[in-house]
Amino acid sequence: MQFRKDNSASRSVAIDMTPMIDIVFQLLIFFLVTAQMAERTRADLDLPQESGEEAMENALAGLTINIEADGSIVVDEKRIDLVALDQLIEDAMAQAGGPDALKPLVRADRNCDAGRLNEILSRLGAKGLGAIRLATERSR
């Protein structure tokens, strides 16, 4: 007479891996996309080493302006002059729906002359943009 094995510990438990693989792929795609976007808008700069602000709204910049140590302006990996910057500001404002909706992020190298920063901020201010954000780097 045969009996069924009643040793539950020795039985293998089938785990459905499908949802886990789904989630992992979703996460993978998310990090792939965000990492690429971050690479595109951020030039390699030595930012001012400051702690920044605690209560910072996490709104999208809409326009990220990089200023290198020699004063060159880089937007979306392209070096541009002030005339092209004016055009980009206007395009970004039109896309955002006005100057109040746009909060540009200015990433200026800490060794850059503030005169260059002033020049760019003056252009932003002249177009009615009152809210800017200066990127800083938290010291590690």
Add this chain to the structure above:
Amino acid sequence: MRFRRSGRDRKPELNLASMIDATFLLLAFFIFTTGAGLNESKLSPNLRVQRGTDAKDDLEPQVVEVLRDGTATIFRLGSADHPTRESLASALEVLPKERGLFVRVYAGVDVAAAAAAIQTARNAGFEAVTYVPAK
């Protein structure tokens, strides 16, 4: 008599272990590299461009000027010059905070000094810090 089932009827078995290994490795890589890129923070001063009559609109504005004196950068508050951000911080502590603070930055200083002045004002408790590009 039993026959073995032909190969067409059998379900092919895929070993998913290596794919899951590779996927987790990629996931870990992107999580760590994305985290490294997010070490930035931000300062958000208001921006005011100097025009002819703007200064008259403000009643006794409190202004910190960031300028170069010879080879050194100084922070000027009223008639007092502060060579370090620590001395500027102690001077800002005693000022009334509700009126806000203007930070006027001159050409010749570096961006780090401008950011230091804004950060010091924020740390001192000023909610409204306005960046004024000096001509």
